[in-house]
Amino acid sequence: MTYQHQQQPPSYPPAGWPGPAGAPPAAPKRRGRVALLVAGGLVAVLAVAAGTAYGVSRLVGGDDDDGRKLRTAWVLDFPERQRNGLKTYDGQDMFGAWLVGDAVVRAQPDGIIAYRLGDGAQAWGVPAPQASSLCAAAQTLAEGRGVVALGSADSCDTLVGFDAAGGTQTWRATFPVERRTGRSEIVAPDLSVAAGQVVVRSGESVLGYSLADGKRLWQTDADRLLPGRDCRLTQTQAAGTQAVVTARCDGDQGALLGLDPATGKPRWQQKLPAAQQSAGVLSVDPLVSLPGLVSETFVARDAAGKARATFGNPVDGTRFSDLPINRSNTVSGPEIRPYLADADTLYLPTEATNVGGKMRQANQVVAIDLATGKRRWVSAGHTDGEVELIRLDEQGVLAWEVGDRRDLAPRLVRIDPATGEVTVVAEAPLSAGTEGSDAKVLERDGTVVLVPWKHVTADAAITVLR
Structure with a gap:
């Protein structure tokens, strides 16, 4: 060729x-x-x-x-x-x-x-x-437009909008941050795109910007959102048509709020008891809360934040991985966890285990019913290697079996959403083995x-x- x-x-x-x-x-x-x-x-x-x-x-x-x-x-x-x-x-x-x-x-x-x-x-x-670097990126593009954050040696304080089709900067805006002191990590903001807006959490402040031109539309903070409750914001994540703010409050309590991305005004608020205290959300749509410091419970919620079902890890005897795959040695910022979800089901990689006699690990995919918090199935038919989720569509779950460049070729596979059975779509060369581990596929x-x-x-x- x-x-x-x-x-x-x-x-x-x-x-x-x-x-x-x-x-x-x-x-x-x-x-x-x-x-x-x-x-x-x-x-x-x-x-x-x-x-x-x-x-x-x-x-x-x-x-x-x-x-x-x-x-x-x-x-x-x-x-x-x-x-x-x-x-x-x-x-x-x-x-x-x-x-x-x-x-x-x-x-x-x-x-x-x-x-x-x-x-x-x-x-x-x-x-x-010159003399600056990217430190975070919103994971979603809207009509070919995206946003990243960049900063200097002591802060991550500037948003840059870009057109991914034409490869141009479209706007630039700064936001308030705390400067780094000593050898502490650079702190990057929570950064999301929803409904044509950019939603940013920096410390105790949450801000909204227009994705089209970078104009600041609104700004709020923990005191205005939760007056008199001595709360600290732990995460803000936006998707679809809402932004979800998670807070930890005095007395092992917490709060979850849904904001309008266009105005920053709260649409709903849910108080979180100690047993449901949360560090943030895994998914905005459908809404699934993560455990917190004194809680080991995941909570599936409706669009107004009300609890639908709860589940732990393991779920019905199957342990799953909820660790972020974008861990950085030098930047403390938004954590990206691998999952796929529709209105009814959450799909997660199971916890990887060592493969006997091999220098690799293997896992599967577990499906969890969001209405009951029960395990639907664990996928079957994989090779003995890691599995990375790609997307969920009308044909089911598309996934990548990572393989091992030494002795196990990668595969592109489909997982039946009803049964968890694996069907091979295509096989890849041995040389591509391991390249998809902890990767965006x-x-x-x-x-x-x-x-x-x-x-x-x-x-x-x-x-x-x-």
């Missing part, structure tokens, strides 16, 4: 960022150039500009001799570890990934970069300004994209298979 791979270095300044045209500022020797290597069907492109390492994509390719066989199309190597404005940040972390048009978009500390799905060439790049029309949250077990920042 023959590949053509052409790419031009980005102009300075990159599209969407303010600044005069002209030559870029003085930079290390490797910056501002494009190195092109073509050998034996492999193509490598390195472009570094305006402080953003755009990475190396390597075309792999190969003919598909079976509709059930995936081939590795290209991989993107992790950027070299580098010192930037936030010197303690790990430059290899990932804050968000999306499929937009014909590109995969990756948000990382030094910027937002898009690569063409077809050949791995850079489609566009929006770098973080995306799929469209048979193309699978693996984007790890951290450089731990994975060798590549992006792996594309089709």
Whole structure:
């Protein structure tokens, strides 16, 4: 198979960022150039500009001799570890990934970069300004628009709206934060997109911005939301048409509030007894509360926050994983937990266990009835490796069996929502094994994209298979 791979270095300044045209500022020797290597069907492109390492994509390719066989199309190597404005940040972390048009978009500390799905060439790049770094990203795009947070060495205090289709910055706004002192972690805000608005929690304040132009629409805080109760906000998460605020109050009590994302006005409030004290919500729609410091109970709720059912971990003898998969060594921010849900059922990965005689772990998927809090089923028919959830659609649960690059090929599978039985959709090459562990896994029309949250077990920042 023959590949053509052409790419031009980005102009300075990159599209969407303010600044005069002209030559870029003085930079290390490797910056501002494009190195092109073509050998034996492999193509490598390195472009570094305006402080953003755009990475190396390597075309792999190969003919598909079976509709059930995936081939590795290209991989993107992790950027070299580098010192930037936030010197303690790990430059290899990932804050968000999306499929937009014909590109995969990756948000990382030094910027937002898009690569063409077809050949791995850079489609566009929006770098973080000099002496600053990204520190959080809203996980949802709305009509191709998204928002990230960035900051300097002592804070994460600026929102940047971006157009993921055109690769441009659309607006920029600052919000109040506490500055870091000493060697404490940078604290990133809770950041969500709902109903065309951006909802931010920074400390005890919750703010709403227009996703279209960044205009601040409203601001509230714990004292105004819960007067006289001595409460501290623990989490704010928004989705669909509401924002849900979780608070911990004096006397081992708590509160849950639903806000209008457009106005910040409370629509409902539920007091939480000590037994249901919560650290936040796992899901906004359907609404599922997490346990708190003195509670081990998950609570499924209706749209007004009233409890429908409760369940613990384990649920009917099956332990599940509720740990965040985006843990960072240097940023304390929004925790992203793997789950899928519809109005009736919550799907979670089971707790992984060691595989005898192998250097890997294995798990399944558990389905929980949100009306009763009871286990529906545990998936059956997986290989002895990890399972990552992709999405829930009319055909059921789509998942990725991670595999092991040493001896277990990954698989794209469907899980029957009624029985938990596994059906193989496609098999992947052994070389892609382990790359999907603790990763954002995306799929469209048979193309699978693996984007790890951290450089731990994975060798590549992006792996594309089709």
